[in-house]
Amino acid sequence: MGLPVVHVASIVPISLTVGANRIVPAVAIPHPLGNPELPRDEERALRLNLVKKALRALQTEVAEQTVFAE
């Protein structure tokens, strides 16, 4: 039952308020999974890591709302 969802969100307090159970903080509002300051391939690596973090969150059992900050 249910469908595990991870919220990669720029504004963590909003994500917590609306009730997301698995939250990964994103980089910034206009580029949650990017950073235009970085050279292209560094940015891609950053994005890949964020998505991997999101997948790890999906693999983690949680009993309550959890922010995967590390």
Place this chain on the structure above:
Amino acid sequence: MAENKYRVVHYLNQFFAQIGGEDKANVPPLVREGAVGPGRALQKTLGEEGEIVATVVCGDGYFAEHIEAAAEKVVELASPYQPDVFVAGPAFNAGRYGVACGASCAAMSAKLAIPVVTGLYEENPALDLYRKQVYIIPTADSARGMREAIPRMAAFVHKLGLGQEIGLPQEEGYFPRGFRINQFADRTGAERAVDMLLLKLKGEPFQTEYPMPTFERVPPSAAIKDLRPATIALVTTGGIVPLGNPDRIEAASASKFAAYSIAGVDDLTPDAYQTCHGGYDPVYANEDPDRVLPLDAARSLERDGTIGKLYDLYYVTVGNATSIANAQKFGQAIAEKLKAADVDGVILTST
């Protein structure tokens, strides 16, 4: 008849007009002279200054099946009486009757430019349909509340009849219509906020200026044990859509969500995708839409076997001033589709 009595036309359904019950629900619009049924109680409370000159009646079934035509007919039957005010119901929690009252009021207001009012229970679906166009007085959920509702409705009709200004919902006792009115306050927002905080810190009662909605909590779903065979779907509220926004998802207050195929797509590029979200600076997302919907990363994780499959469709809406009701609706609908497609987990990105 006393001079300067304001003229009122009342609308009732077949039941309250004492024509019949469900068996008479298909009665087309007709008009009776003077006050009928609960209109008499309304008239009594209006006293000498206002007169219900006619009562328009229509069967609930007939109205529901011919809403536009019936509303027009109501206007046609009412206008010879030259009403200054039009009052409908109250309809309490009755759905069809509520719609008939709301639609009649809206039509009378639009066609004759006269003030209108009706009464509904807060859960009546007609409330949300007509609250912006029509004053709606809150009532109980059934006709047991008639006794209690009539004086309040009469008071409102009276104000309208005398051409008095109607104040704020909380003062006058009607459902907020959703309009924002600018007001000057005696102190700045900063001062009012600090005062409120001080009261809160002291544990003293305070009155919020804006009640926050409460959000339901959903128990966390079970984790995915093994990613390697898993199908992962991407969903975003960041408004990433095919170039041109073919389904016209709104930049704010989205009324819809959409699904687009990413089968065979490895990378989102500005020649094929854009953002349609009006709540953040679009420059970076338009330069590289992967910054909001991380397709390139997800695809590479599919290629290297980290995940079994990246679902062929992604879902998108715009999370800018989305109504909570819509957000819930979209979420549920998307989840149902993903479950039906045997998706194992979702990465939802938001700006």
